[in-house]
Amino acid sequence: xxxDQADTxxxxxxxxxxxxxxxxxxxxLIALWAAFLYAPTERIEGNVQRILYxxxxxxxxxxxxxxLVFLASVMYLTRxxxxxxxxxxxxxxxxxxxxTTVLITGPIWxxxxxxxxxxxxxxxxxxxxxxxxxxxxxxxxxxxxxxEHVARYCAVVxxxxxxxxxxxxxxxxxxxxxxxxxxxxxxxxxxxxxxTSMFLALALGTVAALMLFAVLLRLRLRLERMERxxxxxxxxxxxxx
Amino acid sequence: MSAxxxxxxxxxxxxxxxxxxxxxxxxxxxxxxxxLLVFNFxxxxxxxxxxxxxxxxxxIAFLFGSILAMNRLMLDEREDAxxxxxxxxxxxxxxxxxxxxxxxxxxxxxxxxxTLVLFVVFFNVPLDGQFxxxxxxxxxxxxxxxxxxxxxxxxxxRTRTRExxxxxxxxxxAVPLLIACVETTGSILAGRGLAEELHWLRLLIAFDALxxxxxxxxFPALLEE
Numbered sequence: 097x098x099x100d101q102a103d104t105x106x107x108x109x110x111x112x113x114x115x116x117x118x119x120x121x122x123x124x125l126i127a128l129w130a131a132f133l134y135a136p137t138e139r140i141e142g143n144v145q146r147i148l149y150x151x152x153x154x155x156x157x158x159x160x161x162x163x164l165v166f167l168a169s170v171m172y173l174t175r176x177x178x179x180x181x182x183x184x185x186x187x188x189x190x191x192x193x194x195x196t197t198v199l200i201t202g203p204i205w206x207x208x209x210x211x212x213x214x215x216x217x218x219x220x221x222x223x224x225x226x227x228x229x230x231x232x233x234x235x236x237x238x239x240x241x242x243x244e245h246v247a248r249y250c251a252v253v254x255x256x257x258x259x260x261x262x263x264x265x266x267x268x269x270x271x272x273x274x275x276x277x278x279x280x281x282x283x284x285x286x287x288x289x290x291x292t293s294m295f296l297a298l299a300l301g302t303v304a305a306l307m308l309f310a311v312l313l314r315l316r317l318r319l320e321r322m323e324r325x326x327x328x329x330x331x332x333x334x335x336x337x
Numbered sequence: 338m339s340a341x342x343x344x345x346x347x348x349x350x351x352x353x354x355x356x357x358x359x360x361x362x363x364x365x366x367x368x369x370x371x372x373l374l375v376f377n378f379x380x381x382x383x384x385x386x387x388x389x390x391x392x393x394x395x396x397i398a399f400l401f402g403s404i405l406a407m408n409r410l411m412l413d414e415r416e417d418a419x420x421x422x423x424x425x426x427x428x429x430x431x432x433x434x435x436x437x438x439x440x441x442x443x444x445x446x447x448x449x450x451x452t453l454v455l456f457v458v459f460f461n462v463p464l465d466g467q468f469x470x471x472x473x474x475x476x477x478x479x480x481x482x483x484x485x486x487x488x489x490x491x492x493x494x495r496t497r498t499r500e501x502x503x504x505x506x507x508x509x510x511a512v513p514l515l516i517a518c519v520e521t522t523g524s525i526l527a528g529r530g531l532a533e534e535l536h537w538l539r540l541l542i543a544f545d546a547l548x549x550x551x552x553x554x555x556f557p558a559l560l561e562e
Contacts, residue, residue, distance in 0.1 A: 225509055225512055236492070236506065251558070255551065260510060260547075263540065263544050267540055270540070271516045
């Protein structure tokens with residue numbers, strides 16, 4: 097990779113950020129308006145239910161991000177183009193931010209709605225395990241050491257981490273059924289019987305979360321590329337000195 | 338030479354090396370014994386339902402023991418550039434994956450048999466006529482641990498943090514396997530057998546097949562230099 101190519105690539109990132117940021121900002125404002133002002137207050141749960149408009153979009157974005165890690169990992173192992181590895185690294189990190197958001201907003205809502213911060217419900221446990229797998233993935237990247245082999249290892253973990261999802265899903269679902277049912281779990285029925293304005297606020301929230309993901313991914317990618325160029329430059333300097 | 342012959346040669350090499358030092362065997366058996374005892378003191382299973390606590394203790398001992406054994410076996414290959422030597426051999430890299438899985442499986446099975454005996458003795462487990470069912474669960478669980486662990490241990494010993502990385506990677510992935518094994522083992526210990534646990538057996542088989550296939554497909558990518 098020559099320095100010129102790297103330059104055009106990173107400036108391409110800046111250009112698309114230039115349009116993404118204002119649109120994303122606008123989307124976030126609209127989503128906030130929809131969540132706090134437009135959507136009606138839930139009859140039983142009250143205002144705390146509005147956390148839905150952040151919680152569910154974050155969960156959807158998390159799945160988008162981790163799917164992207166999976167795809168980029170497959171592409172990296174087949175094509176061996178470091179750009180795919182950069183994408184996987186950035187997407188895993190940003191995806192984990194959204195997963196963490198899901199895991200923080202969830203208990204806050206649950207305490208009010210279900211009377212407890214945490215239940216070992218199938219969906220919660222799946223999210224927690226996915227979060228753990230990708231934390232391990234990020235640790236492998238950070239503590240793995242330098243070298244192209246770590247990129248290959250991460251690609252393998254990114255692939256098996258995502259492929260594990262159906263197994264995790266069924267295991268925690270069956271595991272749950274042997275325990276007492278959680279007090280309230282109306283999520284399943286909620287999608288169908290949801291108020292139109294609530295659904296609209298949720299959709300707007302999802303758009304805003306995805307825009308935020310796109311912006312953060314772009315920024316993280318740019319940082320990743322700068323870091324790599326710096327490393328190459330450092331190596332050159334050392335070999336010359 | 339055929340792939341089967343390559344695999345047999347590598348497994349024979351691994352076992353010969355292990356039988357000479359008995360390092361992995363001794364340390365893993367001793368460690369599993371310690372895990373059993375620590376949990377015994379922590380939970381006092383004498384006062385609780387064994388099918389609930391016992392199955393968990395047994396599988397924690399297996400899981401933690403397997404981490405120790407797999408690290409041992411893979412770290413050995415790092416010494417004297419042994420893995421590089423193996424990679425120079427004219428054979429498929431996938432044969433190396435199967436061979437390593439087999440060596441690990443044999444090694445772990447040996448340690449698990451000893452752990453199981455200690456478990457039966459210490460926890461006074463009634464196993465009348467249920468040995469076959471328990472063996473089936475242990476074999477399926479071990480295949481899963483080995484299929485996943487071979488892939489993860491191969492990478493973790495070649496990272497900067499070496500053996501620290503393996504448990505961090507393995508445990509989150511192994512949770513579905515752990516749940517399935519504890520549920521089925523618990524049912525066996527309670528004397529209910531496996532008739533109502535067939536979905537867990539299917540899940541274990543799916544887990545084993547998935548990680549064997551993924552390990553087989555991705556192993557060559559782990560070994561490039």
